[in-house]
Amino acid sequence: MNVELPDTTASQVAKTLVMLRREGHLGGNSRVLTLVVSTLPGHEEDAMSAAQEAAREHPCRVIVVVRGDADAPTRMDAEVRVGGTAGASEVIILRVTGELAEPDESLISALLLPDDPVVTWWPSGVPQRVSASPLGQISQRRITDSAASPDPLRALTRLAETWQPGDTDLAWTRLTLWRTQLTSILDQYGVRGLREVTVFGAVNSPSTALLAAWLHLMLPVPVRLAESEGPAPVQGVRLSRVGGDVEIDRPHGDVAQLFLPGQPVQHVALPVRTLPVCLAEELRRLDDDVVFGRVLTQGLPACDLTPVMSGPR
């Protein structure tokens, strides 16, 4: 059921929620968090469907703030979606313009769930100082997506400069399966004889940079970056070893090739991660991701991201 509330206030929206609950359109219990989505006009439907899918795993209230033109007349239009299309969560869309175009606590405090943590997600663009921004200040967890910025690497650098516990970025989440595979490879081969690591990928991708930075931080060997074009930002990783190189590549599709010394090429499932999957992973744990913090603040500055030419396998 959808309820449109043109030119309205947060307290009207809150009243509507109580009304919907009385009428039985809104299950009142078992929400684990409030997810605030701060986005721009035109991007809200994509963000909303990702949030709804993630909400299937983590029931939450979703508040989508669509930041319109700051020079337009000041106004807020709201829409409440429950049941049916809204899935497991209730979705509140606030379209704001004029003086309300920079949303803050006072705009949404009447709509936050009591006690439950607040998570804010910026699907389009990284704010100047994430944790100090008006919405960042009231959030336990702040999720940005540097890859969606016009200049992804600059956005990443800015994140690094202002990083606070509780900040995460989806460019890091997209790496989880790669990192899992690499960790599993080192479980098997260890670091003995490891000489060098090369990360193949798009050089302007924050995921490639973070993967290189992580490996640089954790491994005692040089890590280099080699440009390689493909549909996904990260294309592969080569571990140059004394006893023969190990390489994992995913040129396309959901299956990666694994080259092990002295063995025929093997294949492992390494699905490209969709936005809802990444968001669901972010919502799974709300404690600080200190490993990401170290990679961002220590690994990234120390890592040489100038691409090198790399030899064939």
Place this chain on the structure above:
Amino acid sequence: MSLSPNPLRDRQDRRLARISGPGSLVFFGVTGDLARKKLLPAVYDLAHRGLLPASFAVVGFGRRDWSHEEFVAQARSWVRAGARTPFDEDVWTQLSGGFRFVTGGFDDDAAYERLGEVLQELDDTRGTAGNRAFYLSIPPKAFEAVCGKLSEHGLAEQAWEDPETGARPWRRVVIEKPFGHDLASARELNEVVESVFRPDDVFRIDHYLGKETVQNLLALRFANRLFEPLWNAQHVDHVQITMAEDIGIGGRAGYYDGVGAARDVIQNHLLQLLALTAMEEPISFDADALRAEKEKVLSAVQVPAHIASACARGQYSGGWQGGEKVTGYLEEEGFDPESTTETFAAVRLEIATRRWDGVPFYLRAGKRLGRRVTEIAVVFKKAPNLLFHDNSGADFGQNAVVIRVQPDEGATLRVASKVPGTQMEVRDVTMDFSYGSSFTESSPEAYERLILDVLLGEPPLFPRHAEVEQSWRILDPFEEYWAGLSEQPEPYAPGSWGPDSAHLLLAKDGRMWRRP
């Protein structure tokens, strides 16, 4: 392995899932219902989630005269029908490249020789590194033959060491309930299995009891401050543990006759739930710490002095159930019309610990009951009624915490609340907690967790032999009593909640079964 610690593994990095190392999984009884509907789809789901290594292989062992390719084609249709994750051709091609089939009976020496050759070939071509898990999805009477042959043909031995790392390949075995049919047979079975495999390498699985359930129960009890202070004889009136199925025996007649509800479900599943509900707080989540507490509380379970008044049993009769005409147990096809096997059993147990002194635990399990549900209800004593005189006749104030195991895992809390608008009327309302209705769809299935645990060598949360023995110690006296009765189990209508004697069992104590 004795490699230096992996620098990429960081305790604080909690995003990384563990992928199992190389290994092959051998399914005995691969053409059975369970393997087709659950096990192979679970293997595929694990692969699809990227949790299986590239060096992984599956060997089916069975009587069918199948080639490897025919096995792959069959498995493909099973996976397409049973997997919960979408079917991906690339993932399947990669996974099924390691599928092999070995034709033979359980005592066919030549077949075991071929199995050895196939496993060796997989080590060479797929890099499975000599690690092997044997999944015995077969009747317990075949365990002895299979374990014996595996050991005779050297398939269960950890024969060699890696000269570089000193690591030995692992051998593990998975066996399914029932673990025997009484204490003596459980011991025999255990001797057979543990003469071939080390106790730590034996994974006993109860497919009703997923790890997820165990962990949910532990979280509810021990991650909250609210419940534990009340979780004792001072506040708890009694506990009811129910596992009800709405279906009948169907095609499982051959297995079920002579086993019955008590051996099938109470001995393993319900007594495990009892142990998890009643045990003290374990010092850690380690399998050992958990098992120590479960064993302790099971040892403290008292077999009632007067068995006859502490149990009930029944058989479903034919009739209408939920708009469908169903056959009675004795009329099921291919059935002994004189069978005394019970399809419903209820028992009353007490636990002789300070915490549970005088608190009865009622356990019931049955087929063709009102609906499919498994739940644990902890029913509290009534609040002293001093204030609400006018309500004296009304039934309220008996709080209950109900842990729903299936379907849709969750918990409800029953609390008294004022009826809006009235003078001071009070009645009980149910608060329902569940972590999202669709959560269970995406949470890993019990078999996936199990297979992954076996491949990772995670010590199972599943019972060790000592717990199995304790369970039989508790159940055997009931079985002996029932075996000595000349009359048939009491009939009950399909879609009801069991025979009259089951209701009498609680009525004698001034209580009644909850309607789950």
